[in-house]
Amino acid sequence: MLEHLKLPPSALKLALDLCELTPGQISRARGIVGQTRAQAALAFGVAMKAPGYNIFVMGEPGTGRLSMVSHYLNGHAEQQESPLSYAYVENFENSREPVAVELPSGEGQAFSKDIEKLIDNILATFPAAFESPSYQQKKTAIERRFNQRYNAAIDLVDTKARAMSVALYRDSDTITFLPISNDKALDEEQFTLLPQAERDAFHQHTEELEEYLGDVLLELPQWRRTLVEELRQLDTDTIKLALEPLFSELNGKYQNVDDVITYLAEVEKNLGNTISNFLMPGRNQESRESPAKRAMLTEQYLPNILVDCKHDTAGAPVIYEPHPIYQNLFGRIEYVSDQGTLVTNYRRICPGSLHRANGGYLILDAEKILTYPFVWEGLKRALQAGKIEIESPYSELGINTITLKPEVIPLNVKVVLVGSRDIYYLLEELDSEFNEMFRVLADFDDHIKRTPDHIAQFTQLMITQARDSGAKPLTDAALLRLIEHSCRLAENQNRLSAHVNLCLEIIAEANLLAGQTKAGSIDKTEIELALSAREQRNGRIAEAILEEMLDGTILIDTDGTAVGKVNGLTVMDIGGSSFGAPARITTTVHPGSRGIVDIEREVELGQPIHSKGVMILSGYLGHCYAQQFPLAISASIAMEQSYGHIDGDSASLAELCCLISALTRIPIDQGMALTGSINQYGEVQAIGGVNEKIEGFFSLCAARGLTGKQAVIIPASNKSNLMLKQEVIAAVEQDLFAIYTVSNVDETLSLLMGQDAGTMNADGQYPEGSINFKAVERLKEISDMSADDDKETETGA
Numbered sequence: 001m002l003e004h005l006k007l008p009p010s011a012l013k014l015a016l017d018l019c020e021l022t023p024g025q026i027s028r029a030r031g032i033v034g035q036t037r038a039q040a041a042l043a044f045g046v047a048m049k050a051p052g053y054n055i056f057v058m059g060e061p062g063t064g065r066l067s068m069v070s071h072y073l074n075g076h077a078e079q080q081e082s083p084l085s086y087a088y089v090e091n092f093e094n095s096r097e098p099v100a101v102e103l104p105s106g107e108g109q110a111f112s113k114d115i116e117k118l119i120d121n122i123l124a125t126f127p128a129a130f131e132s133p134s135y136q137q138k139k140t141a142i143e144r145r146f147n148q149r150y151n152a153a154i155d156l157v158d159t160k161a162r163a164m165s166v167a168l169y170r171d172s173d174t175i176t177f178l179p180i181s182n183d184k185a186l187d188e189e190q191f192t193l194l195p196q197a198e199r200d201a202f203h204q205h206t207e208e209l210e211e212y213l214g215d216v217l218l219e220l221p222q223w224r225r226t227l228v229e230e231l232r233q234l235d236t237d238t239i240k241l242a243l244e245p246l247f248s249e250l251n252g253k254y255q256n257v258d259d260v261i262t263y264l265a266e267v268e269k270n271l272g273n274t275i276s277n278f279l280m281p282g283r284n285q286e287s288r289e290s291p292a293k294r295a296m297l298t299e300q301y302l303p304n305i306l307v308d309c310k311h312d313t314a315g316a317p318v319i320y321e322p323h324p325i326y327q328n329l330f331g332r333i334e335y336v337s338d339q340g341t342l343v344t345n346y347r348r349i350c351p352g353s354l355h356r357a358n359g360g361y362l363i364l365d366a367e368k369i370l371t372y373p374f375v376w377e378g379l380k381r382a383l384q385a386g387k388i389e390i391e392s393p394y395s396e397l398g399i400n401t402i403t404l405k406p407e408v409i410p411l412n413v414k415v416v417l418v419g420s421r422d423i424y425y426l427l428e429e430l431d432s433e434f435n436e437m438f439r440v441l442a443d444f445d446d447h448i449k450r451t452p453d454h455i456a457q458f459t460q461l462m463i464t465q466a467r468d469s470g471a472k473p474l475t476d477a478a479l480l481r482l483i484e485h486s487c488r489l490a491e492n493q494n495r496l497s498a499h500v501n502l503c504l505e506i507i508a509e510a511n512l513l514a515g516q517t518k519a520g521s522i523d524k525t526e527i528e529l530a531l532s533a534r535e536q537r538n539g540r541i542a543e544a545i546l547e548e549m550l551d552g553t554i555l556i557d558t559d560g561t562a563v564g565k566v567n568g569l570t571v572m573d574i575g576g577s578s579f580g581a582p583a584r585i586t587t588t589v590h591p592g593s594r595g596i597v598d599i600e601r602e603v604e605l606g607q608p609i610h611s612k613g614v615m616i617l618s619g620y621l622g623h624c625y626a627q628q629f630p631l632a633i634s635a636s637i638a639m640e641q642s643y644g645h646i647d648g649d650s651a652s653l654a655e656l657c658c659l660i661s662a663l664t665r666i667p668i669d670q671g672m673a674l675t676g677s678i679n680q681y682g683e684v685q686a687i688g689g690v691n692e693k694i695e696g697f698f699s700l701c702a703a704r705g706l707t708g709k710q711a712v713i714i715p716a717s718n719k720s721n722l723m724l725k726q727e728v729i730a731a732v733e734q735d736l737f738a739i740y741t742v743s744n745v746d747e748t749l750s751l752l753m754g755q756d757a758g759t760m761n762a763d764g765q766y767p768e769g770s771i772n773f774k775a776v777e778r779l780k781e782i783s784d785m786s787a788d789d790d791k792e793t794e795t796g797a
Helices: 023-028 036-047 065-077 108-125 133-163 188-192 196-216 220-253 258-278 291-301 326-330 353-357 366-371 375-385 421-430 452-468 476-490 500-516 524-537 540-550 608-625 652-664 690-704 716-721 726-733 745-753 771-796
Strands: 055-058 085-089 099-103 166-171 174-181 304-307 318-320 336-338 341-343 361-365 414-419 440-443 447-449 495-497 565-574 577-590 595-598 634-639 672-674 711-715 738-742
Touching: 036 055, 036 065, 036 414, 036 440, 055 421, 065 318, 065 361, 065 414, 085 108, 099 108, 099 258, 108 220, 108 258, 108 291, 108 304, 133 166, 133 174, 133 196, 133 220, 166 196, 174 196, 188 196, 220 258, 258 291, 304 353, 318 353, 326 353, 326 375, 353 361, 361 366, 366 375, 366 414, 366 421, 452 476, 452 495, 452 500, 476 495, 476 500, 476 524, 495 500, 500 524, 540 565, 540 577, 540 690, 565 652, 565 690, 577 652, 577 690, 595 608, 608 652, 608 771, 634 652, 652 672, 652 745, 652 771, 672 745, 690 711, 690 716, 690 726, 711 716, 711 745, 716 738, 738 745, 745 771
Parallel strands: 055 414, 055 440, 318 361, 361 414, 565 672, 595 634, 672 711, 711 738
Antiparallel strands: 085 099, 085 304, 166 174, 336 341, 447 495, 565 577, 577 634
16 A cells, blocks of 8 residues: 555666766866856956955865865966065165065066176175275375375474474374484483573473464364365265166166166165275275175165066966965064074065965965964955055064064955855854955855766866876776765765765775776776775774664664654764664653653753754644644653764654554554654655665664565655665665655554554544544543543542
């Protein structure tokens, strides 16, 4: 009578044909599998140039989000202009505020090499320029003019001294007066032998001469200042004349780059002091080509190229930052220790990902930028202001440092955040600025329709991955098996899983197995072995639970009948493994008015959705059985030997059937297990994990021995989700196992109890002797008992 509910073997798995893999389709496949909605959103976001149209790519890991975004952006960026280059240079007026220099694309390194060449030329030119005959002659002339003035003044003093019989002696810059006697200068001993009058006269003459010397040399400081100024002007003119040809070529080359012309002018101006202080003859004892001089000039004048596009890479940059801490994103300032103090300069400014992506696209992991301190707020601040500001993290920590405040750089970047749905909705709810800056959502589907085009894209991706990874080629049979596996991951015969990485992992594992067996290609056999090996690696807990069922530790019957007991089906997700296992559900019924008690909820093991499923049972009982009398019942439902949290409503069908069995005392076939959720009208609704649930019960039955009477009951709406293992299908083909689909509670009761459930007639009555009739009679009996108890209580009162 219920044979039409049994599924044929052909319905238990997707049936694919090799003709679906045609070379024409494969050759036309491009990019990632499916995701047309996400691709359209990404194209829109990239095309929109207005502020705020940054993109959030939403989807679960493994769906190819990053691959698609990178592939699309790289292709689009190639058609765009390359961005400007930027460098930091010394600010000669305030070294703590380095200046940003903007250069044409790809000119940064060339500019740096030009400055290096300039430094080489300066070292070759100085101090040689001061050793030339022209310079020496001019310097000698200036010094001679000073000496002539000085000597003339001294000669005047000398003439007057001789008239007073006093000799004038010059020793370097020191002038000494000595007495003369008989045209000979007297020494100290001879001077003491002179009469006192002569000695006094000498002292008087000396004082007069010294006063006269002071008057004559009154302008000596001015003469010296003039000497110094003339020598300095000579040095300046010499330096300027020597530098002029060095800078003329650079000024001509960069005449259209305003920032460079300005910087070259500042360098030329500052070089005068540097050359005078370090490269003048006699000022520094080191050789002209010494590393110290070169290092000094490099540290002072060589630009720090922050970002520069390479000449061989055209287009806008596409940067993925895998580790977006603050310094990696916004740049950092490095320090060196100088006598216990951390010091730095413009040469130690390092770029961040925002600098490298400026003028292009920056891809970030949403979860990471929310995890690292200050990154999210800093990113929003930079996008809103349209500029990149490099800040020193050490100054915020209060460490003794000499900090820099580099000039800000204009920011023009399209940020692409890649994250899960949870993160997107969290940001949308809690951050009011999020929607203003990320107005484009590229939503990745978890499942992809199994169309010929998508199958072609999927197979092309598998073939390309195998080739690029160095794996052996895939046969058509292997490709078909991978498609089947993808449909199983999607839990739908008509859809592929968007988590393509899981299939790519299987290819790598199958390639290892093919290498061990010396196979020339990866065939279906290697794919099957890889899947089995993975299941074996992750199957310790599943095997342990099965062993406990077989030895009777966990009580599960697979034959016989029992009242108030039924085999429900559960799915356990532990780590990277997911497996199904049967679970015994028991129910007891007795007179009373407590209603249906969910023991799991009472002990706080039942989660909200599971508790909701149990509460629906009361609605079903009232709707179907208690239309003519009050529903008065006390029942307890429990999932036996369950010691963890239980969630989901997929056990509600089994719980209802178990409840009706306990109510009517009609036994349930223990060779059957079932899963499904119900609504208050008794309609059976789809559930998840149907394949694992069926295979979990099948494994137990197979271990005990298949009898041909064991079966699983699932919702009819789950039929398209079946992608069972071949061993289950083989058992169904041999009539050793069966799978039934049901759409309502009555069909389920008839299968479990081997009796007609009964259909309500126009008068609201069920056929006598049917399961539903017995349920109504039993509930009426309990209701009458409760009413009698209430009357006795009132009488006694």
